[in-house]
Amino acid sequence: MxxxxxxxxxxxxxxxSYNLRQDQEHILQEVVSYAEKIRPDAIVFAGDIYDKSVPSAEAVRIFDEFLTKLSSLEPAIPILIIAGNHDSAQRLNYASQILKRQNIYIAGNVPETEDEYLKKLTLQDEEGKVNFYFLPFLKPGYVRGVFDEEIPESYEAAVRKILEREHIDWNERNVLISHQFYAGRGQKMERSESETASVGGLDLIDSSCVQNFDYVxxxxxxxxxxxxxxHIRYCGTLLKYSVSEANQNKTLHLISLGKKEDAVQVEELPLHPLRDVRKVRGELEEIIADAKLENKDDYISVTLTDEVDPYKPKEQLERVYSHILEVRMDNTRTRKKLEEFEEEAVVSDPLTVFEEFFEEMQGRAMNEEEKSLLVEVLEEAGE
Ligand SMILES: [Mn+2]
Known part of the structure; x- marks a missing residue:
């Protein structure tokens, strides 16, 4: 499979300031072309379909056209979708009953009562069954109704407890679809600036709690x-969504499951974005001289190292680059300025900042109860 x-x-x-409509349509079309060519047995979307919980009409149209193209392939390819933290579970769930008839399976919500379970889709191949379990994005509070109004003590506990009550046959092949922050014990994950920063790392889940699945x-x-x-993987975005991702290689992940005892195969198919995101660094004159015509439309982050601030650098750069994201200066003057402000330049996450403030005001550290209350408040504010 x-x-x-x-x-x-x-x-x-x-x-x-750039609208990525063309870039997104282009890359989604490449996914459609791959689907036509490769004819996978399923297409899995592990959350964050939209960037906002209330997507624009344009965003809805883009996704609608993409889904329509995928679902009109013959023979039909099942499409599996869960909600991420950026999606609205209710909005994503809309029409999910009708879409099921089109082989589109959507899970917006996690179980909310004692008799609700994870959505599950079983597909079949020559080796037998493959069960896909849908675990939409959750916060511990979302599943309190499943556990007699008791909120699991952490994100990890919530995921563990939700999975424990499923009747999973571990002799069959099982795939989990999930949208959370997982890491191996002690593993440092690569973060990108386009992700929502988490508060104090409390959302971290040890990936060992999902390791029994054949693929996650x-x-x-x-x-x-x-x-x-x-076999526990983030596939990443199809496009570079921040300058911090300029050096990442974005690909389409094709997963092959063989026999239960065989290791999964992961193939990364190359993608060809309409415009790349690139960083260039140097003196204004050399950047202009080195600019290549084929990169003209790329999204460019420029760092100028000129000791004398050039005159209207952005206007000059626009002669060779049409999509400039930012122009920064890095020279003796800006570095000196940074050093002077170094103390202020240390930006911690809001939780740490407030903890320090609290201690200064109260003369004692926050206790666990106060801390968890604050985390809740910050999360609400974040939404
Ligand atoms: Mn995301």
């Missing part, structure tokens, strides 16, 4: 990477 693993489409996203299709982190094991 072979399936595409995608996540974090973030349809409707802007890159700095993850969304949330925007760089493709493993979480603790070969």
């Amino acid at each position: 072979r399936f595409f693993h995608l996540s974090d489409l973030h349809i409707g996203k802007q890159l700095h 299709a993850l969304g949330h982190l925007h760089g493709a990477q493993r979480a603790g094991a070969e």
